[in-house]
Amino acid sequence: MVLEIVLLAMVAAFLGLRLYSVLGRRAEHEEESIPQRFDGADNAPSVPSAVNAPQVAATPVARMPELAGVMPAVERGIREIAAADNKFELATFVDGARGAYRMILEAFWSGDRETLRDLCDDSVYAGFAAAIDAREAAGETLENTLIRIEETRIHSASLDGRIARIAVLFVADIAAVTRDSAGHVVAGSLDDAIESRDVWTFSRNVTARDPNWVLEETDEG
Helix, strand or coil: CHHHHHHHHHHHHHHHHHHHHHHHHHHHHHHHHCCCCCCCCCCCCCCCCCCCCCCCCCCHHHHCHHHCCCCHHHHHHHHHHHHHCCCCCHHHHHHHHHHHHHHHHHHHHHCCHHHHHHHECHHHHHHHHHHHHHHHHCCCEECCEEEEEEEEEEEEEEEECCEEEEEEEEEEEEEEEEECCCCCEEEEEEEEEEEEEEEEEEEEECCCCCCCCEEEEEEEC
């Protein structure tokens, strides 16, 4: 019994030495084959540094499928804006412009000067405020409703120094009613919507931290 235990111990020891010899040599070989960070720098193949590597321009059009089919001048303007502001996304801008169109119209109709002040530049705000003042002086109120926006399309785009400008054509159906101080309808009808075509120009300083665009100009489409 004692002899069997001794023999088993000798066999185990022998196998352990064999296993160590194989794995040990493999580990040493693997460690030698892995180059260290600064080893063999003189023999390493040359890799262009970030300074010398060619600069590949970003392709904003890949992120902006909405540019398909637009006029070359519009596409050029959008590309310039995207190159100056790497956070610019055309789809996000268009969604924001649609929201601003609705908010500004409803603020003007209700006489909400505070909202207009936030969304418009000084000249456009002054025009809206003057119209609201005249309406209130006449005792008139508006009961307009934006039923739907049929179309939103980029009309023009440009980068003037640090100022980006994008004009958007909005085609919308609006039901408009004007009432006098007694509540009588003096113009319009809620039953008949009219088509409105507006070209609104939004602007933004591309170097500013504020990501918001403001309404800079309004015109008829």
